[in-house]
Amino acid sequence: MELRHLRYFVAVADRLSFTAAAESLGVSQPPLSQQIRDLEREIGTPLFRRTSRRVALTEAGVVFLGHARAILAQVRQAAEATRSVGEGQTGVIHVGLTGSVLTGPLGGVIRAFEARFPEVEVRLHQAPPEEQRAALHAGRIDLCLMRGPPEDPELAAVPAWSEPVGVALPAAHPLAARDSLVLRDLAGERYLSLRRTDSHFANLLWAACLAEGFVPLLAHEVVEAQALLSLVAAGLGLALVPEQVGRLAHPGVAYRPLAGPVPAADVSALHRSPASSRVANFLAVLRAETGGL
Incomplete structure (x- = not known):
């Protein structure tokens, strides 16, 4: 039959x-x-x-x-x-990210995606960048959003949004009296950084300092950008942070933009290739909401 x-x-x-x-x-x-x-x-x-x-x-x-x-x-x-x-109309999409990425336009992207695809559940997985990349390779997440991702022949990287880097420093620091700073101003200052073993972006910032002729005086390394602000507020040093992070309201912290050669904190979306329908739909909404780079 x-x-x-x-x-x-x-x-x-x-x-x-x-x-x-x-x-x-x-x-x-x-x-x-x-x-x-x-x-x-x-x-x-x-x-x-x-x-x-x-x-x-x-x-x-x-x-x-x-x-x-x-x-x-x-x-x-x-x-x-x-x-x-x-067609990516139902199911679950797992998104890896760091906390600092949430300070940008991602919240609006998720809201727009859920409005357009109400039957798809978005699950966020916060982890250091290298853990995200490992989870993406293992298929535990569908895509991840990170700043300055390393080249990976097995992954596709799609520009998500652009964001400049500035300096977070104690509000009482003498440099806070200036409207803007240059990288050379950090020479000789205690430097607070994301953990370079986890973050390719942290290594890019380190390389930018070296290109300006000085080696940062590393004081502390942390996993999350928000933790940098807590250390800055405690007077433990200065940090290079994405603009959206630096402008978060935090007592005792001043944010100053960088002039001259400025490293970027651009965010990219990484995914396995070819993209699944759900990932393709998410990327389409992302481009529509942010305009990409």
Whole structure:
């Protein structure tokens, strides 16, 4: 028994006419009649009473009609559910990120994505960048958002949004009296950094200092950018931070933009290639909300 037997049977049962059923199905009547006879032979009982004037369901045919409709409905539902998953309309998307990424436009991106794809659940996984990349390779997350990601031939990187870097420093520090700073102003100052073993972005900032002719006097390394602000507020040093992080309200911390050669805190979205439908949909919303880079 095949699905076409059920479709043919239901078409005849709905119209009680082999001619009308054949027209609705786009087939000729003889093959349709043969298919119904094959179905009756397989089941072992007549499903229709046929006379020269009319076609009617037998008692067995009435029972079988209910089952046939249910089976076809389940097949349609299965096809729709599968198609919905394949098109990225349902399911879960796992997004890796650091806390500092949430200070930018990501919240608005997630809100817009959930409005457009209400059947897709967004789950956020906060972790250091290298842990995110490992989770992405292992398939535990679908994409991750990070600043200055390292090149990885197995991953695709899509520009997400641009953000400059500035200096977070104690509000009472003499340099806070200036409207802007340059990287060379950090020479000789205690330097607070993201942990360079975890963060390619931290290494890019370190390299920018070296390019300006000085080695930062590293005082402390932390995992999250927000932790840098706490150390700055305690007077333990200065830190290079993304603008959105530096402008967070934090007692005792001043933020000053950088002039001259300025490293960027641009955010990229990393994913396995080719992108799944859910990831492609998320990236489309991301581009629409941020304009990309």
